Amino acid sequence: GENVEQHPSTLSVQEGDSAVIKCTYSDSASNYFPWYKQELGKRPQLIIDIRSNVGEKKDQRIAVTLNKTAKHFSLHITETQPEDSAVYFCAASSNSGTSYGKLTFGQGTILTVHP
Amino acid sequence: DAMVIQNPRYQVTQFGKPVTLSCSQTLNHNVMYWYQQKSSQAPKLLFHYYDKDFNNEADTPDNFQSRRPNTSFCFLDIRSPGLGDAAMYLCATSRDRGVTSPLHFGNGTRLTVT
Numbered sequence: 001g002e003n004v005e006q007h008p009s010t011l012s013v014q015e016g017d018s019a020v021i022k023c024t025y026s027d028s029a030s031n032y033f034p035w036y037k038q039e040l041g042k043r044p045q046l047i048i049d050i051r052s053n054v055g056e057k058k059d060q061r062i063a064v065t066l067n068k069t070a071k072h073f074s075l076h077i078t079e080t081q082p083e084d085s086a087v088y089f090c091a092a093s094s095n096s097g098t099s100y101g102k103l104t105f106g107q108g109t110i111l112t113v114h115p
Numbered sequence: 116d117a118m119v120i121q122n123p124r125y126q127v128t129q130f131g132k133p134v135t136l137s138c139s140q141t142l143n144h145n146v147m148y149w150y151q152q153k154s155s156q157a158p159k160l161l162f163h164y165y166d167k168d169f170n171n172e173a174d175t176p177d178n179f180q181s182r183r184p185n186t187s188f189c190f191l192d193i194r195s196p197g198l199g200d201a202a203m204y205l206c207a208t209s210r211d212r213g214v215t216s217p218l219h220f221g222n223g224t225r226l227t228v229t
Contacts, residue, residue, distance in 0.1 A: 034217060034218075041225075042222065043205060043220040043221060043222045043223055044158065044205070044218075045220070046217050046218070089157055089158075100212060101146070101165075101209075101211075101212025101216075102163075103160070105157035105158055105159075106157060108155070108156070108157055110155075
């Protein structure tokens with residue numbers, strides 16, 4: 001099955017700085033990579049996703065890049081704000097094999113943005 | 116507002132006492148999932164329903180069961196909760212399996228076992 005590794009486990013930045021979270025995956029059949037933001041005590045919310053036919057996707061201050069050859073993808077947050085503080089999860093999903101349609105999550109990154 | 120609704124938000128049960136968590140959705144999605152999330156960990160998939168087709172994860176304990184009586188509702192039954200089952204339980208839906216269908220999570224039920 002799929003295995004997703006996420007780094008770093010904690011990330012602390014100053015307001016206005018950029019934050020980068022990286023994930024690697026093991027199943028070359030994986031072709032969908034969402035990122036979820038989870039605030040304390042709340043549900044995970046999808047913030048951006050990328051499909052394997054695209055190398056980069058951007059939505060305002062958030063961007064995701066995908067390198068299929070190296071099997072890694074990254075989340076980039078620019079001009080961070082205190083309200084960006086949360087736990088961020090990457091995930092991977094495949095359209096084939098035993099992992100079909102299932103999301104495998106990374107371990108999470110606790111992002112803290114200091115004012 | 117279409118959404119995934121979980122009840123209750125907080126549930127306290129006694130060791131060994133059966134408990135049922137509920138989830139409903141107004142999205143008319145085909146797939147419903149149950150995830151277990153322990154503190155500071157990633158959500159872990161327990162099982163999912165694709166329409167009426169139940170799909171159990173290989174490492175989900177027999178203590179956990181699920182029912183989906185219709186498209187809108189799905190239940191998680193814990194037959195004999197142990198202290199290790201204390202966690203946040205997240206229900207999620209997707210329109211279909213596969214890359215075109217992002218997950219929509221409910222707000223979760225936090226289960227405490229005393």
